[in-house]
Amino acid sequence: MTDSKARRRALVLLSGGVDSTTLLAVARAEGFEPTALVFRYGQRHGIEVEHALEIARATSIEARVVELDLRSIGGSALTSDEIAVPRDRPEAEIGASGIPPTYVPARNTVFLAYALAWAEVLGIGDVYIGVNALDYSGYPDCRPEYIEAFERMANLASKASTEGGLRFTIHAPLISKTKAEIIRWGEALGVDYSRTWSCYDPLEGAGGGPAACGRCDSCLLRRKGFREAGVADPTSYAASGERK
Amino acid sequence: MTDSKARRRALVLLSGGVDSTTLLAVARAEGFEPTALVFRYGQRHGIEVEHALEIARATSIEARVVELDLRSIGGSALTSDEIAVPRDRPEAEIGASGIPPTYVPARNTVFLAYALAWAEVLGIGDVYIGVNALDYSGYPDCRPEYIEAFERMANLASKASTEGGLRFTIHAPLISKTKAEIIRWGEALGVDYSRTWSCYDPLEGAGGGPAACGRCDSCLLRRKGFREAGVADPTSYAASGERK
Numbered sequence: 001m002t003d004s005k006a007r008r009r010a011l012v013l014l015s016g017g018v019d020s021t022t023l024l025a026v027a028r029a030e031g032f033e034p035t036a037l038v039f040r041y042g043q044r045h046g047i048e049v050e051h052a053l054e055i056a057r058a059t060s061i062e063a064r065v066v067e068l069d070l071r072s073i074g075g076s077a078l079t080s081d082e083i084a085v086p087r088d089r090p091e092a093e094i095g096a097s098g099i100p101p102t103y104v105p106a107r108n109t110v111f112l113a114y115a116l117a118w119a120e121v122l123g124i125g126d127v128y129i130g131v132n133a134l135d136y137s138g139y140p141d142c143r144p145e146y147i148e149a150f151e152r153m154a155n156l157a158s159k160a161s162t163e164g165g166l167r168f169t170i171h172a173p174l175i176s177k178t179k180a181e182i183i184r185w186g187e188a189l190g191v192d193y194s195r196t197w198s199c200y201d202p203l204e205g206a207g208g209g210p211a212a213c214g215r216c217d218s219c220l221l222r223r224k225g226f227r228e229a230g231v232a233d234p235t236s237y238a239a240s241g242e243r244k
Numbered sequence: 245m246t247d248s249k250a251r252r253r254a255l256v257l258l259s260g261g262v263d264s265t266t267l268l269a270v271a272r273a274e275g276f277e278p279t280a281l282v283f284r285y286g287q288r289h290g291i292e293v294e295h296a297l298e299i300a301r302a303t304s305i306e307a308r309v310v311e312l313d314l315r316s317i318g319g320s321a322l323t324s325d326e327i328a329v330p331r332d333r334p335e336a337e338i339g340a341s342g343i344p345p346t347y348v349p350a351r352n353t354v355f356l357a358y359a360l361a362w363a364e365v366l367g368i369g370d371v372y373i374g375v376n377a378l379d380y381s382g383y384p385d386c387r388p389e390y391i392e393a394f395e396r397m398a399n400l401a402s403k404a405s406t407e408g409g410l411r412f413t414i415h416a417p418l419i420s421k422t423k424a425e426i427i428r429w430g431e432a433l434g435v436d437y438s439r440t441w442s443c444y445d446p447l448e449g450a451g452g453g454p455a456a457c458g459r460c461d462s463c464l465l466r467r468k469g470f471r472e473a474g475v476a477d478p479t480s481y482a483a484s485g486e487r488k
Contacts, residue, residue, distance in 0.1 A: 067313060067316075068312055068313075069311060069312075070361065072311075073358075073361050073362055073365055074365060075361075075364065075365035098407060099403045099406075099407050103403050105360070105361045105364040105365050105402060105403070105404075106357055106358075106360040106361035106364060106401060106402060107361075108401070109357040109360055109361075109397070109398070109401050110354070110357040110358060110361060112357075113350055113353040113354040113356075113357040114317075114350075114354060116349070116350040116353055117314065117317050117319075117349045117350035117351075117353075117354060118317055120319065120349040120350060121317055121318060121319035121349050139403075140400065140401060140402060140403060140405075140406040140407070141400075141401045141402070143400070145400050146397065146400040146401055149393070149396050149397035149400050149401075150397050150401075152393050152396075152397070153353070153390065153393035153394050153396070153397045154353070156384065156385075156387070156389050156390040156393050157350060157352070157353050157384060157385045157390055157393075157394075158349060158350060158384060158385070159343045159347050159349070159383075159384060160349075161384075162343075162384040163342060163343050163384070
């Protein structure tokens with residue numbers, strides 16, 4: 001499996017977080033040569049794009065940045081400055097008390113629609129997405145029934161599938177894993193989590209650069225995952241977690 | 245039905261062509277207060293956006309322009325200068341001889357994904373799209389089974405539908421009509437077709453402005469539609485149809 005020319009290509013949606021970075025390694029382990037799709041969509045934590053691109057460079061993966069504007073649509077704490085990112089929620093509450101304001105309307109549908117366009121142009125039938133329905137924030141577009149419905153729609157949508165014989169398969173291998181299981185899987189595959197970025201609401205760090213807040217749902221799920229996996233979390237969290 | 249405050253809102257995908265301009269009138273006739281979504285996606289015939297906005301202004305419809313870049317993906321005569329727009333195809337061949345190079349990969353899926361995001365943020369459950377599976381170019385994402393699959397997926401995708409009780413309905417009232425039937429329907433509803441734009445491949449007109457080529461599939465279907473409807477086509481086609 002070391003000859004990349006013999007491998008089938010796959011598109012991997014890469015955000016630069018724990019899940020999608022593990023996903024990249026899983027796609028490789030499953031025999032694919034990944035091309036990363038990285039979305040700059042006006043997210044509050046635009047820094048994740050730089051992390052995603054650095055991860056792709058460090059692992060010799062081709063990456064394509066898709067520029068799109070979900071900020072003009074808004075409706076989410078991640079794409080509107082008028083909606084606050086929740087902080088310090090009890091771990092048991094995350095994912096159990098309704099869909100939080102960090103939900104971005106139709107985000108995975110928009111991302112997968114662009115992936116479908118790229119997949120068709122590149123002649124790639126396999127698309128990997130790192131959605132997770134267990135240790136997650138309660139987003140509806142992370143559930144198996146959503147992924148299955150998208151896949152079905154995609155195979156009716158395109159020239160490649162209806163005339164060209166290409167079948168689109170949406171791979172979601174993390175969907176029923178806990179964050180700790182994902183991290184242990186990544187560790188076994190040699191993933192370097194020090195390059196990943198999870199925080200929704202970056203603060204100014206001690207050295208002037210961005211630091212993870214340690215208090216948003218995404219930081220809390222990350223911390224819990226590393227703790228439960230028994231793996232050291234390489235993240236430098238802001239000392240106080242207060243905005244300067 | 246004249247009190248707009250009593251009407252439910254609907255999103256209407258408006259390109260500025262015959263079908264979507266008729267659609268706008270149909271949505272109104274069906275009792276909705278439309279908001280037009282107009283997509284500037286890097287299309288060869290970007291002029292259609294100006295026509296769409298003029299149609300919205302003239303009919304007092306709120307319009308939102310969605311800016312997105314499908315040109316960087318390419319793979320279509322409409323989004324790549326390296327792929328030619330077919331000309332002078334026999335009418336019987338259009339839609340009957342495979343999917344033509346003017347097919348834009350995943351275009352309707354990308355458009356409907358943005359519409360879903362906007363619909364959710366605006367609290368609108370009804371989305372109108374002017375797809376047509378009869379007098380069309382053979383695009384897979386214009387068929388009823390595709391529209392039904394998208395609607396099903398959309399209702400699994402969003403916070404509004406899974407938690408908020410909003411049901412997304414994709415209305416495609418033109419899907420089984422001929423172009424002539426669409427034009428006659430629009431005539432009955434008072435549509436001013438002189439504002440519409442169909443041509444995929446605009447040429448320089450006599451006055452220096454753009455003129456419809458009269459020879460691409462879209463011009464040919466338009467001409468056929470007006471002819472069969474027994475309605476005068478208000479379009480000024482370029483005299484020679486040759487590029488200057």
